Amino acid sequence: MMRAFEYVRATDTARAVEMVTADPNTSYLAGGTTQLDLMKDGVLAPERLVDITHLPLRGVTGGRGALRVGALTTMEELAADTTVVERIPFVRDALLLGASTQLRNMATIAGNLLQRTRCRYFRDPAVAACNKRERGSGCAAMTGTARMHAILGTSPHCIALHASDVAVPLVALDAILRVQGRDGARGVPLTRFYLTPGDTPDVENLLRHGELITAVEIPLPALGTRSGYLKVRDRVSYEFALTSAAAALLIEDGIIVEARVGLGGVGTVPWRAREAEEILIGAPATMEVFRQSAERALEGARTISGTAFKVELAKRTLVRILRTVSGVVA
Amino acid sequence: MTGAAARPPRAAAPYEVDLALRVNGITRRLRVDTRVTLLDALRDVLGMTGTKKGCDQGACGACTVLLDGRRVVSCLVLAAACEGRDVTTIEGLAHDDGTPHPVQQAFIRHDGFQCGYCTPGQIMSAVSLLAEGRGGSDAEIREFMSGNLCRCGAYPNIVAAIREVAKAGDDDAGV
Numbered sequence A: 001m002m003r004a005f006e007y008v009r010a011t012d013t014a015r016a017v018e019m020v021t022a023d024p025n026t027s028y029l030a031g032g033t034t035q036l037d038l039m040k041d042g043v044l045a046p047e048r049l050v051d052i053t054h055l056p057l058r059g060v061t062g063g064r065g066a067l068r069v070g071a072l073t074t075m076e077e078l079a080a081d082t083t084v085v086e087r088i089p090f091v092r093d094a095l096l097l098g099a100s101t102q103l104r105n106m107a108t109i110a111g112n113l114l115q116r117t118r119c120r121y122f123r124d125p126a127v128a129a130c131n132k133r134e135r136g137s138g139c140a141a142m143t144g145t146a147r148m149h150a151i152l153g154t155s156p157h158c159i160a161l162h163a164s165d166v167a168v169p170l171v172a173l174d175a176i177l178r179v180q181g182r183d184g185a186r187g188v189p190l191t192r193f194y195l196t197p198g199d200t201p202d203v204e205n206l207l208r209h210g211e212l213i214t215a216v217e218i219p220l221p222a223l224g225t226r227s228g229y230l231k232v233r234d235r236v237s238y239e240f241a242l243t244s245a246a247a248a249l250l251i252e253d254g255i256i257v258e259a260r261v262g263l264g265g266v267g268t269v270p271w272r273a274r275e276a277e278e279i280l281i282g283a284p285a286t287m288e289v290f291r292q293s294a295e296r297a298l299e300g301a302r303t304i305s306g307t308a309f310k311v312e313l314a315k316r317t318l319v320r321i322l323r324t325v326s327g328v329v330a
Numbered sequence B: 001m002t003g004a005a006a007r008p009p010r011a012a013a014p015y016e017v018d019l020a021l022r023v024n025g026i027t028r029r030l031r032v033d034t035r036v037t038l039l040d041a042l043r044d045v046l047g048m049t050g051t052k053k054g055c056d057q058g059a060c061g062a063c064t065v066l067l068d069g070r071r072v073v074s075c076l077v078l079a080a081a082c083e084g085r086d087v088t089t090i091e092g093l094a095h096d097d098g099t100p101h102p103v104q105q106a107f108i109r110h111d112g113f114q115c116g117y118c119t120p121g122q123i124m125s126a127v128s129l130l131a132e133g134r135g136g137s138d139a140e141i142r143e144f145m146s147g148n149l150c151r152c153g154a155y156p157n158i159v160a161a162i163r164e165v166a167k168a169g170d171d172d173a174g175v
């Protein structure tokens, strides 16, 4: 049974920020698909929830070069946006390949980016050893069964995966979070927002307690850019990724002039594969170049027995999506 | 709870909320603990047991209802968050004269269930899928019904039932 809590429906953004900032035991509630789930599991136990779903932070507005997505826009709403469909279809694909329609109708974009790991030991308070739940307690995944865990950005203290799908194309696109604090607003690039575990796996990102994400800005790639998202999983639908890859390519006369690559299912944070991009940019769009870029992207991988298969799977996932997006046949 | 009705209403404690929910078009007033989910409010407070509890963790779809016309899993929605909102459950699908909804009829025709436990959720999801315009092909139906699990494996018949209603383009297939 969940611990008793007070429920407050926020109607004013500044008041909501003030309420949560002032009290370490108060949390925001958006779609609730992570927050309530973890409260039922006993992993989270706030004394008060501030429901932000009635704040005016919903909807997609378009500038010429970027989209501004209100933090409370649901996954389904964002996936249906015409600019998203036309200019950055891999964002739509990543959204629609995640969770189920029911969950996507509830889940907000900010909540999605803040979702907690699916590491089963983290989610089970009966397991004592979890550095993410309690710093210094150990890591049950290292010695237990770890299939849905990370191989990039890991540390000896935690190998928990960041399981968001849409975060993968969003890091590739250099999306920016708009954040409102008690003392003012700031912008945080998504590529710097997430923190790899190091020896503080409990600290996952740069958001300070009480800071509210108000919007996600997505810079649009050049016209003519083609993109795709490939998600490989244990069942065909409604499952988290074993590996996934997001790629956006601008190809002129067979030469890749721009490349953005993100990897999912492998990183402790949504993974931007800059090494892969370096190989791709300026090179001809060929299978050999794709394979080379995949080799480079996974160079830093560290595995345990349960995750060893992911290295080759991740490479093939990336090669496959590069091939699909570029239309290269052999 | 003897004499509860006779006592003057007390003010809600901090861990309780007073709510007005519109369930299948009827406004229902209730006072619940803040921890109560929409699913438990429907089943345990309002006695509407058509909506089922499978996993209680958002994973199986048995508890699917429409909230303001969109399908959600009611086990991950706080009742407190539903103040003033419209909820449609399986009990609200049939026409006023009692005729089952076209999707309900198609499930019966196609034997779209065995034990029936997942069925209310499947049907609510299917009604929503049709409204979303996602009944175009078997593959599309399977993909967009994937949030509803069936332990009995009635999937082929469920898909057939939905496909039939989608093909008929039934004007009555809404809510």
Ligand SMILES: Cc1cc2nc3c(=O)[nH]c(=O)nc-3n(C[C@H](O)[C@H](O)[C@H](O)COP(=O)(O)OP(=O)(O)OC[C@H]3O[C@@H](n4cnc5c(N)ncnc54)[C@H](O)[C@@H]3O)c2cc1C
Pocket: A027, A028, A029, A030, A031, A032, A033, A034, A035, A036, A037, A071, A097, A098, A099, A100, A103, A106, A107, A108, A109, A110, A111, A112, A113, A114, A115, A163, A164, A165, A166, A211, A212, A213, A214, A238, A239, A240, A241, B057, B058, B059
């Ligand atoms: C069965 C299941 C399957 C799933 N499958 C997938 C999948 O395949 N792919 C995928 O990507 N995801 C998947 N998810 C995760 C799902 O996408 C997330 O739970 C969801 O996006 C979280 O959004 P929310 O609005 O419900 O957030 P909430 O649960 O309301 O909030 C999440 C956290 O963020 C905080 N928060 C929320 N909004 C803000 C804000 N604006 N500013 C500051 N803090 C905020 C909350 O306090 C909370 O700590 C799945 C979830 C479930 C339950």
Ligand code: SF4
Pocket: A117, A119, A120, A121, A122, A129, A130, A131, A132, A133, A138, A139, A140, A141, A142, A157, A158, A159, A160, A201
């Ligand atoms: S991998 Fe991280 S989250 Fe999982 S048990 Fe280890 S420390 Fe905890």
Ligand code: FES
Pocket: B052, B053, B054, B055, B056, B057, B058, B059, B060, B061, B062, B063, B064, B073, B074, B075, B076
């Ligand atoms: S009971 Fe709600 S999804 Fe399973």
Ligand code: FES
Pocket: B112, B113, B114, B115, B116, B117, B118, B119, B149, B150, B151, B152, B153, B154
């Ligand atoms: S009919 Fe038994 S679970 Fe679906």
